[in-house]
Amino acid sequence: MTTRINAVPRAVPAEEVEVPFADCYITTAAQHAALRVLRSGWLTTGREVAAFEAEFAGYVGAGHAVAVSSCTQGIELALRSFGLPRGSLVLTSTMTFCGAVQAIVHAGLQPVLVDVDAGTGMPTPATVRDAVRAYGPPAAMTVVHWAGDLADVPALAEAAGLTLDQIVVDAAHALGTSAGTTPIGSQCAATCFSFYATKNLPLGEGGMVTTNDPERSRWLHQARLHGMTADAWRRYLPGGSWRYDVAEAGLKANMTDLQAAMGRAQLTHLPAWQHRRAQIAARYDTLLAAQPGIALPHRPALGTGTHAWHLYPVRLAPGIDRDEVIAELAQRRVGTSVHFIPVHQLTYFARIASVPPAGMAGADTLFGQLLSLPIHPRLTDGQIDAVCAALADATHRQFTRKGAS
Numbered sequence: 001m002t003t004r005i006n007a008v009p010r011a012v013p014a015e016e017v018e019v020p021f022a023d024c025y026i027t028t029a030a031q032h033a034a035l036r037v038l039r040s041g042w043l044t045t046g047r048e049v050a051a052f053e054a055e056f057a058g059y060v061g062a063g064h065a066v067a068v069s070s071c072t073q074g075i076e077l078a079l080r081s082f083g084l085p086r087g088s089l090v091l092t093s094t095m096t097f098c099g100a101v102q103a104i105v106h107a108g109l110q111p112v113l114v115d116v117d118a119g120t121g122m123p124t125p126a127t128v129r130d131a132v133r134a135y136g137p138p139a140a141m142t143v144v145h146w147a148g149d150l151a152d153v154p155a156l157a158e159a160a161g162l163t164l165d166q167i168v169v170d171a172a173h174a175l176g177t178s179a180g181t182t183p184i185g186s187q188c189a190a191t192c193f194s195f196y197a198t199k200n201l202p203l204g205e206g207g208m209v210t211t212n213d214p215e216r217s218r219w220l221h222q223a224r225l226h227g228m229t230a231d232a233w234r235r236y237l238p239g240g241s242w243r244y245d246v247a248e249a250g251l252k253a254n255m256t257d258l259q260a261a262m263g264r265a266q267l268t269h270l271p272a273w274q275h276r277r278a279q280i281a282a283r284y285d286t287l288l289a290a291q292p293g294i295a296l297p298h299r300p301a302l303g304t305g306t307h308a309w310h311l312y313p314v315r316l317a318p319g320i321d322r323d324e325v326i327a328e329l330a331q332r333r334v335g336t337s338v339h340f341i342p343v344h345q346l347t348y349f350a351r352i353a354s355v356p357p358a359g360m361a362g363a364d365t366l367f368g369q370l371l372s373l374p375i376h377p378r379l380t381d382g383q384i385d386a387v388c389a390a391l392a393d394a395t396h397r398q399f400t401r402k403g404a405s
């Protein structure tokens with residue numbers, strides 16, 4: 001990335017608006033909930049976690065929910081719940097967060113990276129078939145609803161030769177995404193959500209795995225806490241039993257009551273936050289639609305589903321230097337990001353992951369053009385307008401400079 005270490009700091013006009021890329025908003029109700037737990041004498045996994053699980057499962061319409069320390073750990077646990085032989089192949093998009101692929105590695109499985117369509121940022125049945133042709137039939141697949149857009153999970157599963165019972169959904173961006181009118185969370189073997197500081201339900205850290213399978217839920221509840229038999233957390237409560245068994249390898253990946261109490265409070269605000277995210281996306285759409293050199297984010301076709309608008313990733317036209325645009329926006333105090341550096345371009349994964357010989361043309365093309373604009377519920381219309389004005393200036397300057405040279 002271009003960093004302008006020699007740039008002279010510019011005086012910032014008073015009327016200029018600062019726009020942070022993300023915002024970890026913890027409501028007053030969530031602060032009070034945290035205080036309630038701090039004063040309760042029980043900070044780790046307990047009643048608040050159980051209540052958050054029930055409320056979250058209800059929110060996404062899943063039979064069961066298992067609270068975990070992160071989405072990454074959730075993906076690893078979900079993959080471990082399949083009980084696959086070591087080294088089994090797991091397909092995953094190359095346009096995802098590195099942690100989602102580390103989870104496959106730590107589950108003892110072999111990641112096979114799948115190229116994406118440059119228009120959607122997600123794999124297609126054709127790119128899935130390319131990967132299967134190169135490495136053979138996979139044992140499982142993780143599917144990411146990139147940016148909060150709707151992935152066509154049934155079509156991707158069919159192309160991979162897998163059933164939905166062999167799919168782990170990476171829903172880190174997809175709290176608020178629905179297929180038709182059905183929220184993401186109950187269609188596949190397991191669906192993994194993130195409560196990381198920047199995500200749609202921010203807690204700082206945390207995750208949730210949802211499933212309709214009671215047996216998988218039971219397994220995940222044990223595996224998230226050392227593999228100890230269910231309700232091990234009660235062993236320090238009056239009347240709890242000190243005796244437990246460990247039937248298999250487990251992780252230390254439980255959620256604390258502190259996070260869960262905050263999560264329960266934050267969850268009551270989520271419908272309003274999602275409504276605001278959709279409004280922000282619509283305002284960006286309107287302001288940017290006529291801007292030359294900027295393509296709006298892909299979204300579900302009318303009537304097919306709902307975008308969660310976790311990210312608002314625009315594509316800059318070829319010839320516009322994305323890194324220069326980022327630097328110029330930063331000078332105007334507009335925070336942006338790029339989601340993601342394709343996994344096959346990262347040193348470790350280039351070495352250990354399986355990359356189909358056909359290459360990753362879709363992801364490589366898209367990566368150079370991607371730019372995520374700020375989108376979070378407390379963004380004001382004035383801030384959105386400032387982002388669009390700064391973006392228009394930055395892209396326009398590049399076009400005219402190109403025309404002059």
Ligand SMILES: *Cc1c(COP(=O)(O)O)cnc(C)c1O
Binds near residue numbers: 069096099100144
């Ligand atoms: C944030 C993110 C994760 C990881 O979530 P954590 O809760 O931080 O582990 C996984 N996948 C994607 C696509 C993400 O954006």
